[in-house]
Amino acid sequence: MIPEIGHFALILALCVAVVQGILPIYGAAVGNSALMAVAKPAARGQFFLVLTAFGCLAYAFAEKDFSVLYVAATSNSQLPLHYRLAAIWGAHEGSLLLWTFILTIWMFAVTLFSAHLPESTRSRILGVMGLVSIGFLLFMLTVSNPFERLIPAAAEGRDLNPLLQDPGMVIHPPMLYMGYVGFSVAFAFAIAALLGGNLDAAWARWSRPWTTVAWCFLTVGIAMGSGWAYYELGWGGWWFWDPVENASFMPWLAGTALVHSLAVTDKRGGFKVWTVLLAIMAFSLSLLGTFLVRSGVLTSVHAFATDPKRGMFILVFLAVVIGGSLALYAWRAPRVGLGGSFASVSREGMLLANNVLLVAAMGSVLLGTLYPLFLDALDLGKISVGPPYFDSVFVPLMAPAIFLMGIGPLAQWKKTSVPDLTKRLRWAFGVSVVTAITLPIAMGNWTPLLSLGLLLAIWIITTAVVSLRERLTHVTGDSLMGRLASVPRSYWGMIVAHCGIAVFIVGVTMVKGFETEKDVRMNVGETATINDYTFRFDGAQDVVGPNYTAARGSFSVSRDGREATVLYPEKRRYTAQNQIMTEAAIDPGLLRDLYVSLGEPLDDGAWSVRLYHKPFIDWIWGGCFIMALGGVLAISDRRYRIAWRRQEQDVPASNRAARRKVA
Amino acid sequence: MNRFLLPLSIFIVVLVFLGIGLKLNPREIPSPLVGKAAPDFSQPQLLEPTKVFSPADMKGKVWLLNFWASWCSGCKTEHPVLMDLAKSGEVPIYGMDYKDQRDEAMTWLSRWGNPYPVVGVDDAGRVGINYGVYGVPETYVIDKQGVIQYKQIGPLDPETVEKKIIPLVKQLEAQ
Amino acid sequence: MNIKWIALIGLLFLSGPVWAGEARPLTDDPASEARLKHLAVELRCLVCQNQTLADSNAPLAEDLRREVREMIAKNMSDQEIIEFLTARYGDFVLYRPPLKASTTLLWVGPFLLVIVGATALIITLRRRAGKVVDVPVTEDEHRRVEQLLAEGGKRP
CATH class of the missing domain: 2.40.128 (Lipocalin)
Structure with missing residues (x-):
């Protein structure tokens, strides 16, 4: 009976999602506020329905109900309770339910924290999220129903894959999915803004904290997956560039680019078109990852059981969601304004350059992941693209990005002078180069890669020190502590996240060099x-x-x-x-x-x-957690909370005039 | 061209490839040996261990070389197909017992029937490696000059035999 | 008879009390094992989902490691060993795809992406600089904004 309730809740959720996906968007288009008002209750209703379904599946697992096919296939009566609950997302159907559940959690969060948004924007955002949800609910109800019965019931379950019986596996997928699905909020904001034609700095300010939260979850989720591989797979490796790992890494790269580009759109009104594209890209790559893992087009260590029918479904879904949003982008983006002006050498310029490198890195991972498929489809033979390829391609792409990462925070907005920057960064550069060369020699193993890794890590730290010192001279305060406290949290967030990268690089470099x-x-x-x-x-x-x-x-x-x-x-x-x-x-x-x-x-x-x-080696994951901590600091900045309340004054008229584009 | 259409165009290209990818089997690895001379070997025979089995004995004949083992479940699935093909007399199927226990292999053949005129024994899997075998059962079609013309990865099914193997054998016979 | 006994005692003595010995390496020849490892981490196990020949425990992977060990013992070069494997299994066994006509795009692609990206960036910035008119913000105003941002938290 309980599984049927869960199944029925999913069907109801689908109906609600259809309503939520159509009426509010239509309402916003025609200016009907009664229709727009449907969005909020619909989103909340959907959340409670999917929660019910999720609870029903959890109950079936807890009660060892082997008359449910999915429960029988992924658990066993001897499996401890916490692993039985983790088995909810131990295979395809249940993890899809988790995906949908998390999507509705994000929807619910949007309904809670969107009181300051214009009604039309809010209803468009929730509408877009509803449309995404339709796809996933349909997917479950047609070809991946977690509540399918097994009659007669199995006497005993087949058990959860032992690889997944691990504490890391209990939390890794929810974290990862919080990240993947969290990008749906930034995506929905972007689509809503394209639909409404109001791509302004306020839009960027609204999307920013949401994106950062999702990014933090994704960072932690990936780190936990890597840690799990390290201690569970027994070969001591922590990253294999497996298609499934790449599937999570690509949205992370796009998301990282998005976080930075949103900063520019927020502060300077620039890069709007680019930011919108990144928001679409980050979520599209999350969806693509879902496809790659579940369709069986690529062989991977941790692929789900595959089924071409499912592959076809997700492919069509991808075509509709990604194709539709990119078409909308192609249609609406040309009318978006340009924002404030800036010189090529400026903080904007450097952030943009960094964005180019991050997206190129993302494109390379995508190319490497899909290339075997391309060749096979063209009947040009089968090849394998593995760690040696990604290592040799990724390092040269990331090294300049990290170099820029050191300079960017010190550059001024709009325009910065190169001689001035050089002067300010002289000693940071000197210290980094000298340490990077001498330290490995002192440790008795000099290799170019070791030196490069240390150079980049020390460069990040020393430039952060320079930047912080300069920052402290700008703020007022009686004591050093007082001045440290008056530095805004968002600035701390950036410094901490960047130092997290440095810690990560130290970990990678030292393990490679001295293991x-x-x-x-x-x-x-x-x-x-x-x-x-x-x-x-x-x-x-x-x-x-x-x-x-x-x-x-x-x-x-x-x-x-x-x-x-x-x-x-x-x-x-x-x-x-x-x-x-x-x-x-x-x-x-x-x-x-x-x-x-x-x-x-x-x-x-x-x-x-x-x-x-x-x-x-623990610095690798420590670095990731520090990055995520940086993200948390950034969103705890009080400026945001005030901005929530005063969004109308947020983009003062004088500023708008200052940034007006002359067509 | 409108540069705003670029992301959409790239996506469509990727989508087409993903669509084709759904129909492909990423685990099937084509053999570079097709079109090349079948690697030589000389292995003891399963049923008469004092005699050897070598592809050199087969010169001038079109034949199939089937790698199998008693521990392999795919081989059990394939077995009736091989029996039928052997009975039809279209082409001789020679077996290579791959990394197997001799007595278990003999029991297997006596229980399910023996489609092979001769079975070689590849105890250490060396012949398998030379033929690029990566999972039994695998079947090679070898022509009169001793050149590999086709490789079947995984169990043969009646349809493959009907549509691929027999026409190919007929064509090779005619040469 | 005597010699046998001496040998036996000697053997016992050599193997020593079991609680004090230094463990032996798994193989007699650590140098060639290191070479095997060096080769095997870049080779793909064919039967597994996606694992290197070094990490896999599949029987075929064990056999292939044995073959490679023998080739190392025969003093064959890395190139020859890799050719041995690709002749049988194709390029699929190589985690580092060889540079060929069909893989040019794979190897050049990433750098092409950067070059195209950088060019696009420069062109866009130039074009943009021509289009945008900006009201100059004085140094003084800039500082005031910085200060407002820094103190934002304190003001109710």
Whole structure:
């Protein structure tokens, strides 16, 4: 009965979505406020309906209702409750429900925080989100119904893929989807503005915090996925440029470009057309990612079970949503004004240059991801495009972008003088170059890439210091603390996010340059030493988990004769599907991770063991969290909250006159 | 051209490719060996281990080389198709028992029937590697000069046999 | 008989008390293993979804690693080893696609994107500079705006 309620709630949600997608947009076009008023209750109603459906599926999982096909396919009676709940998004149908649910959460949030928006804008935004929602609800109800019954019911479920039975998997997909779907808000704002023809600085100010929030979620979501791959897949890697990873990285690149371009549109009224395109692009790439993962057109480590019918559905959906919005863009964008003027060498110019590099990087990832498909479709053979390609293409594209990242915050809006910039950045540049060359030599392994990585990281930090120091001389305050406090949060947000990139780069560079790995055959009592850490194998024991049995190795790690830690890597056998999983044991640390994974049992109690010493690896994810923290700081700026309340004064008439375009 | 139409045009191109991509199988990797001489080998025979099986024995004949194993589920699916083809006498199918246990392979053949006049044994998977096998079953059509003319990846089905294998064999026979 | 006993005792002694030994590397020849690893991380496992030959545990990957080990032992160059593999499995096994007519766009594309992007940027900025008329903002006003922005939070 409960699953039927969920199914019915989805059908009702579809009806509401149709109403929400049509009436308010039509109302806004003809100026009928009764029709426009439908948007808010419809969005909220849809939220509660999808919430109901989501709750029903959660209930089916909690109650082990194996008469629901999806529940039987992705869980098992021995699976612990938290993993049964995480199994809601463990496969295609349920993750689609999560997608839709999160879309309605964002809709609900828009209804809460849009009181200051003009009615026509708000109804257009919610209308566009309703239209997107129609697609996903239809998709579920036609070819991917999570509530489909299995009659007769299965006696036992097939179990969740053991790879996904991991705490990281409980939170990674919701975070990632919050990011993907969060871009739908910026997208809806952009489409609404194109429809209404009111692409102004106010539009940018409204979209900015929404985009930043989505970007933060996406950043954290990707970082968590990468961390999960690191400790769960057992090969110690953290990024493989797999199509699924690329599918999440492309919207991130477009979203990063969008966050920056929105800053210009907000502050200077410029780049409007470009910003709109980026908003469309960021969300389109999220949708494209959904297609790539679920259609089976590309082979990937973590692709969903594929079905050509589903692929066809999403393809048509893509064609309608992306094609439609790009057509609208082509139609309306030429009439958009230009905004304030600026010289090529100015903060605007640099942000735009950075945008070009970010979008080129995004385009390269797209090219590399789809190229095997292109060749295959043209019958020109099958190729693989993997990490060596992306590494060699990505670094030269990102290096100049990061160089600009250091200069941008110091450049003035409108026009900046090159000699002046050079003067201000002299010592930052000197310090970066000298450190980047000498540090690797001091550490005993100089490679050009190592130096480049350190150069970029130190460059970001030193330029941030210069920028902060200059900033502090501009603000008033009695003490240093007082002056630090009076620097606006949005500025702190930028500095922190940029430093997050620096931390990330340090992590990547150090791991690539100084990682050590050892494959050994260890008998009980034998030791192996790696970077002054001595690992002693104390034998393996059989342990029984809730739904698996495992051999658990025990390794005492000591440094300079002192006991440091004990690590317990496991080799698990999940009983339901008889799958073997390698569960690595990691001792994380600020400066290094120790990583042990069990290979195969050899004769007389010995095991093949893989040991890693990975310096600075946690900085990779730490950097991502710092970036996201920067985003959080930026949106907590009080300027926004005041702007919410005084949006009418936001673009003063004098300013409008100042930025008027002369056609 | 209107530069605002550029994003839409790029998207349409990508969309067309994605559409074609839906019909393709990304896991099927075409063999570079088609059109090249079949790699030589000389392997012990499964049923008479003292004798060897080598493609050199097949010169002047059109034949199929089928890689299979008793542990392979696709081979079970394919098996009746091979039996029918063998019975029809259109073309001889030679087997290569790929990374298998001898006794299990013998049991498998005696239980389900043996479509092969001769079965070679590829214990270490070396012949498989030389033929670019990456998943059994795989079947090669080899012509009178010992050149590989076609490679079937995955189980043969009656339709492929009817529409591809038999016409190709007839054409090769006629040469 | 005696010699056998001595050998046996010697063997016991050499293998030593089990709690004190240094673990042996998995292979006898770490140098060629390192070379294998170096090669294998750029090679694709054919049966797996998307994994390198180095990471995969599939039987075929094990066989191919064995073949590569043997070729390394025979002192074959990286080039020869890669040719051995592509002759059998095609370019699909290479994670670094070779530069060919069909992959030119793949390798040139990213840099083309930057060049096209940069050119478009410069042209747009030039064209734009000609179109926009801006009321000059004095240095003084600019500073006032900065200050307002900085203090925005304090004013109710």
